[in-house]
Structures are given as C-alpha cells and as structure tokens.
Amino acid sequence: AQSVTQLDSQVPVFEEAPVELRCNYSSSVSVYLFWYVQYPNQGLQLLLKYLSGSTLVKGINGFEAEFNKSQTSFHLRKPSVHISDTAEYFCAVSDGAGKSTFGDGTTLTVKP
Amino acid sequence: DGGITQSPKYLFRKEGQNVTLSCEQNLNHDAMYWYRQDPGQGLRLIYYSQIVNDFQKGDIAEGYSVSREKKESFPLTVTSAQKNPTAFYLCASSIRNNEQFFGPGTRLTVL
Numbered sequence: 001a002q003s004v005t006q007l008d009s010q011v012p013v014f015e016e017a018p019v020e021l022r023c024n025y026s027s028s029v030s031v032y033l034f035w036y037v038q039y040p041n042q043g044l045q046l047l048l049k050y051l052s053g054s055t056l057v058k059g060i061n062g063f064e065a066e067f068n069k070s071q072t073s074f075h076l077r078k079p080s081v082h083i084s085d086t087a088e089y090f091c092a093v094s095d096g097a098g099k100s101t102f103g104d105g106t107t108l109t110v111k112p
Numbered sequence: 113d114g115g116i117t118q119s120p121k122y123l124f125r126k127e128g129q130n131v132t133l134s135c136e137q138n139l140n141h142d143a144m145y146w147y148r149q150d151p152g153q154g155l156r157l158i159y160y161s162q163i164v165n166d167f168q169k170g171d172i173a174e175g176y177s178v179s180r181e182k183k184e185s186f187p188l189t190v191t192s193a194q195k196n197p198t199a200f201y202l203c204a205s206s207i208r209n210n211e212q213f214f215g216p217g218t219r220l221t222v223l
Binding site: 009032034036041042043044045046049051090092098099100101102103104105 | 116143145147152153154155157160162170200202204206208210211212213214215216217219
C-alpha cells in the first residue's frame, strides 16, 4: 500500500518570497513521484516528476523538488513566488503498476 | 492538438437518475483513470483501465460503472446507487508509470 501526506493544507506567502510545500510518502516498493498544480475549476497540470536519476528535479515555472529516500520526502520549492502561483498543489506517488495516490493538496496563496 | 476532453463541463441530475460522463483522449495512451474531487480534499480514484476491454476498481467504485471498448474513450456512469454524487470529476490518461494528463473536469450537481 502507498500513501501521501502533504503536511500543510494552506501556505500563505508574500510575493517574491521563497516557498516550500512539504510532501511525505510511504510505499513498500520503488516509487515514482510527481507534483501537480490545479487552478480553480480546471484539471491538474504536471509541474515536475521524479522517476530515477538525480534527486534534484527541476520543473516548469521555476519550481524544483528534491527526492529524499531516507526521509521519504519530496518537498516542492520555489525561490521567489509570483501572484500567478496562487493555486492548489498536489503531491502524488505511483507504485509502478499504473495506479497513483494523491495527497489532499496544499493551497498556496501569494499575497502582494 | 493532443489532449483529453471531458464533456459536459457542467451537469445537473435529478435524484434517482443515471448519468454518463464522457472522456476522450487522442494521446495514444494505454491507461485511463477516473477521479472524484470534493472541496478541500484530494483526488480519490474511482476506476482505472490499463488496456482496452479491461478495468479495475479504485478506492471508491461503489455506485459507479465504466467501460473501455476503445483505446480513446473511457466513459463513467454515475448510477442512482451513488449516495452522494455531487462532486468534480476528473479523467486522466498516462503512459504506464509516467505522469498523468488530465482533462478539464466535469462538475456534477444532483438537484
């Protein structure tokens, strides 16, 4: 069985400040990890993914995440946020059998 | 352009009626998925299919049914047995083990 815990349900931050959205996972097998973003009343879009290789993964819109196997974490970071980054962010883990489990989401609110 | 389409965007249903949500993809992906999203919650898997003519129940399959007769299509039927069907429904497709591509969603409201 696999599970995902997003440690913060809401993260308010001022524009141009750095941000970290935290994600821990559990799985009994090798994992593939993803971060998605969802804007209101829309589907999800992929920000970045970790399948193998380098543990530091860079994605779109200046986001990056680091896979930490010993701490079973995959935290999302951005050094300087913009108003347009305000959205819901989801961490997800795939078990390699085609099924993904999503976290409950973190609402990022960027204030001017 | 390649992608996933869901229709309709908004759907209203009377209690006791079955309703079918459409999902079509032209990405040539083998796997397709249906999720339910409720306010303040993450995505919960209803059904998924990894190949034509085969599908598996997800975590909340009760009250729902699917078919996968064509690679491009994975319709979801919300039956009258689903006790609380009002939600935002998302369809996705993927190449096995890789990221999922999502449609724009269908918001179902039971009147």
